Amino acid sequence: MNDAGSAESADDMLGSELEGTLVISLEQAVAAPYCGLLLADAGARVIKVERPEGDFARGYDRGANGQSAIFAWLNRGKQSIALDLKSPEDMALLRNALGSADVLLSNLAPGSIGRYGLDGPALREANPGLITCAISGYGETGDAAKKKAYDFLVQAESGISAVTGTQEAPARVGVSITDLGTGLTAFRAILRALLLRQRTDRGVDLSISMFDAMADWMNMPLLLHRYGPGAPARSGMEHSFVAPYGAFRTADGAVLLSIQNNREWCQFCEDVLQQPQLATDPRFADNADRFANRGVMTEIIETAFATRSRAQVAEMLDATRIANASLNSVEDVSQHPFLHEQVARFAGNDLHMAALPVATHHKGLQDVPALDQHGEAIRREFSGVAET
Secondary structure: OEEHHHOOOOOOOOOOOOOOOEEEEEOOOOHHHHHHHHHHHOOOEEEEEEOOOOOHHHHOOOOEOOEOHHHHHHHOOOEEEEOOOOOHHHHHHHHHHHOOOOEEEEOOOOOHHHHOOOOHHHHOOOOOOOEEEEEEOOOOOHHHHHOOOOHHHHHHHOOOHHHOEOOOOEOOOOOOHHHHHHHHHHHHHHHHHHHHHHHHOOOOEEEEEHHHHHHHHOHHHHHHHHHOOOOOOOOOOOOOOOOOEEEEEEOOEEEEEEOOOHHHHHHHHHHHOOOHHHHHOHHHOOHHHHHHOHHHHHHHHHHHHOOOOHHHHHHHHHHOOOEEEEOOOHHHHHOOOOOEEEEEEEOOEEEEEEOOOOOOOOOOOEEOOOOOOOHHHHHHHHOOOOOO
C-alpha cells in the first residue's frame, strides 16, 4: 500500500482552489455528502447541517469504535451542526449562514427546500451570488417528484441492472454507483456555476436527479437499442461484442484479459499461447470471427493456461503488453501495491481508506465531525455574536 501523502501533486496548490468558499449542505446518506466531500477536498469550508438526531448514515455500521466507518469516508474534513428546520431560531440561524454562503447543497425530499422558503430566487434577494444545487431521485416536478429513490432502485429503474449480471439474472452494481455518480455530477455542476458567477456575479439554481445521471451513463446501450443491433445482453465477465475479453481459468484461479485488435491477437497467439498458427485460423481472423467462435476460442485459451499459474500467465501477458488483471477480492484490494490511502480520525480511530483520485496537499489526518461538534461555534458566528 502507498501513502497518498508521498505522491507528488502536479500542483502543490491543489486542495486550496476553493479556499474561502462557504458551502452549506443539507445532506444525508451518500449522494450529497460525496459531493460535499469533493468540495471540502478542494478547499471549501463545508458546513454539514444535520437533523437533531443526525444523518442516518451515522448508523450504517459500527466499525469506528461504534461509529460508522462509511460515514467517516463521506464526511471527513467537514464541520457539523445539528439544526431543527421547524424551529424559528434554527431557521433564522440557517438563513444568516446562507446570507454569507456561496453554495447551498441539498438532497432532501423534493419540494422540501421550497416549503422551508430556501429556494434559490428567495435566497438570492439577500445573497445574489448564491448557487443552489438540489439532488433528487427522479426530478423535482410532476410524478418524478413523488417517487422515492435509493441507489439500487435507481440502478434498476435506469436500466443499469438490465445490462449488469449474467444471462440468468440481473444484478445491482456492488457499490453505490448511482449515489456516487450523482455526487460527482453535482460537484462538476457546482464548479461550472462558480466559474459562471465570476462573469455574471449571479448565482444559479442547479437540479440534478440520480436517474438523469445514470441515464447519461446508459447512452451506449440506449444508442445500440435505438440505432444499432439492439441493447447488449447481460454477459457477466464477458464483453458484449469483443473477444477474447473476460475471465479465463488457469491452474490456480482466473486471470482477466482483453484483446482489442488483430495485432494483439497475433502477439497473444505467438508469445502467450505459443500457438502462432491460430493467428491465421479463419475462425479467429478478426474480432467479429473471434466473437462468433468465442466458445471454442475460450476452450483453446483455457487449455493452454491449465498448466500455468495465474502469476505465470499474468507475467507472460505483461511481457507481451496484453491488457490483463486479477479478479481480486476486497481483501486483495486492501493490500494492493497500487492502492493510495488517506487517513481519517473518527471516534478516536485512525481509519485508513482509499484516497480520492486527485492528489491534493491534504497530507495529514482529516477529522470526521461528531454530531453537532461545531454547532456552538457556528451559532456564535452566524448569530452575530463574536467568538471569544
